[in-house]
Amino acid sequence: MTQDELKLLVAKAALPYIKDVAIIGVGTGSTVTHFINLLADFRMDIEGAVSSSIKTTEHLKKIGIPVLELNAVNGLDVYVDGADEVNAQRQCIKGGGAALTREKIIAGASKKFICIADESKYVDVLGKFPLPVEVIPMARSFVARELVKLGGQPIWRENCITDNSCEILDVHNLKILEPKVLEKLINDIPGVVTVGLFAQRPADVVLISKGNDIVTL
Numbered sequence: 001m002t003q004d005e006l007k008l009l010v011a012k013a014a015l016p017y018i019k020d021v022a023i024i025g026v027g028t029g030s031t032v033t034h035f036i037n038l039l040a041d042f043r044m045d046i047e048g049a050v051s052s053s054i055k056t057t058e059h060l061k062k063i064g065i066p067v068l069e070l071n072a073v074n075g076l077d078v079y080v081d082g083a084d085e086v087n088a089q090r091q092c093i094k095g096g097g098a099a100l101t102r103e104k105i106i107a108g109a110s111k112k113f114i115c116i117a118d119e120s121k122y123v124d125v126l127g128k129f130p131l132p133v134e135v136i137p138m139a140r141s142f143v144a145r146e147l148v149k150l151g152g153q154p155i156w157r158e159n160c161i162t163d164n165s166c167e168i169l170d171v172h173n174l175k176i177l178e179p180k181v182l183e184k185l186i187n188d189i190p191g192v193v194t195v196g197l198f199a200q201r202p203a204d205v206v207l208i209s210k211g212n213d214i215v216t217l
Contacts, residue, residue, distance in 0.1 A: 001211065004030075006118035010209035011035040014080050015042075017114050017205070022047040023073055025106040027081025028056050028099040031116050035080055039065060050076060052106050053099040054163050070109060079110035083117050083203075084129045084196075090115065090203040090217055091179045095132025095196030098162050104194050108201050115203035119210040126179055130155070130170035132196035137167050139191020146189045147171050150182070166193050 001009070011034035018024050026036065026049045036056065039046065040063040048066040050073060051057040057067045070076075081103055083092040092115060094100050107113045131152070135143045144154040152171035160168050176182055179199030186195040206217035 003118055003120065006209040007031040008034045009212075010116045010118060010207050010214060011038055013207045013209070013214045014114050014116050017112070018042070018046075018078055018080065021078050023049065023068065023076060025050045025076045025079030025081075025110050026052065026056055026060060027079070027103055027106070028053040028097045029082040031082035031118065032056065032080065033059065035116065036060060036063065039063060050106055052081065052102040053097070055097075056099075070106065076106065076110040078112050078114060079106050080114045080116060081107070083115050083121055083198075083206075085123050085126050086115055086117055086121055086203070086206055086208075087123055087126055087179075088217065089179075090206050091126065092198040092203060093126050093129050093131055093196055094198055095134070095168070096129070098132070098134075098157070098160055098168055100132055100196040101134050101162065101164055101166075101194045104198065104201070107198060112205065113201070113203045115206045117206065117208055119208055122208050126176040126197070127174040130172045131174055131176070132157075133169045133171060133186060134162055134164070134166050134193040134195075135169055136191045136193060140167055140169065143189055143191045144169055147186070150185060164193065
């Protein structure tokens, strides 16, 4: 199967988790794009969705699903999103699409976080995918120097402005053996909005498409 077919397969596997859920959280990325397309057949059963990005908001509205502000709902039962990397502990690296802060907020507000990914995203140790860090623009250089002290090689993602009007540093050459510890260390650097490590709040369920099968963690 092609990678795109694997993404579609795992997107379909997430549908049972939103059965009888009136308001869902929806992430951002190529795998989630397939998931949103599939939601078109269920739009009459969905009262609304909380979106993690402008791109996702536009897609949801295009298929006829109302988009709600997180402040307007009393938490969420289910949040569906992808990952750039995920390990056996269901900890993730996210942020390749620059939506990491809103994704982390929605994940934190949800009772169940369903992560969907094709087998290429499953790893034993996080860090081969550059770790995104969203930063306040004036703090970019300072934060980069602090990230070097932690052993990483930060590279400014030029011409990328997040939906929060901030910037992204992608941290290369990290072998993340203690994701929870590193997440806290980076989040504590002044000027960091959030780091794309989802370890303090990992996914509750990870669905991985492997060949014609779905592996559930």
